[in-house]
Amino acid sequence: MRRASLFNHSKHPGGICNPPRDPRDLYTPRFVKGKGRSKIGLCPICIESPLRGGRGQKLWLSTKFSAFNYHMQFAHGVSATTGRPFSPPLSYRTSNRRHALKLERSEILEGRCHKCKKWVPVESIKDCEVKVKELFWWKHAATCHQGSQVPGDDDFYEQDDVFRCLEELGL
Numbered sequence: 001m002r003r004a005s006l007f008n009h010s011k012h013p014g015g016i017c018n019p020p021r022d023p024r025d026l027y028t029p030r031f032v033k034g035k036g037r038s039k040i041g042l043c044p045i046c047i048e049s050p051l052r053g054g055r056g057q058k059l060w061l062s063t064k065f066s067a068f069n070y071h072m073q074f075a076h077g078v079s080a081t082t083g084r085p086f087s088p089p090l091s092y093r094t095s096n097r098r099h100a101l102k103l104e105r106s107e108i109l110e111g112r113c114h115k116c117k118k119w120v121p122v123e124s125i126k127d128c129e130v131k132v133k134e135l136f137w138w139k140h141a142a143t144c145h146q147g148s149q150v151p152g153d154d155d156f157y158e159q160d161d162v163f164r165c166l167e168e169l170g171l
């Protein structure tokens, strides 16, 4: 009864089912269309309601080329390797930039990476607003982390009915 009710309010988005690695995999498209070079996948996050952290939008992206991968990693911060969000920096610091040019920041925010232990700039050196604030960190994480996460960094799911249902099912 309870399980069926989870899917009552969501319409079939089209395409064919594509099984994820596990139910908590935030990366793998649950629905795909087309074959080979024209294969596209539905972003599993954008399709969710805003209440569940999504945008209520059907976003189909090429899986053969990098559009799907780019969107998941750099619009949502979800690792292609793990299907989980990239771990955040261990800590932050602000560093002075000695030779800042005009229109550049004189100080820059850096985050410490758990994997390479380096301090990585987490914002642009240009002093401007950006659309996705975490982009710099996610770009670093995508090449550096290789599936590694900060131990204990696993608290990224909404504790809602869907989550509780999965827990009950032991998934």
Ligand SMILES: [Zn+2]
Pocket (backbone or CB within 6 Å): 043, 044, 045, 046, 047, 059, 071, 075, 076
């Ligand atoms: Zn999306």
Ligand SMILES: [Zn+2]
Pocket (backbone or CB within 6 Å): 113, 114, 115, 116, 117, 118, 140, 144, 145
């Ligand atoms: Zn690193």
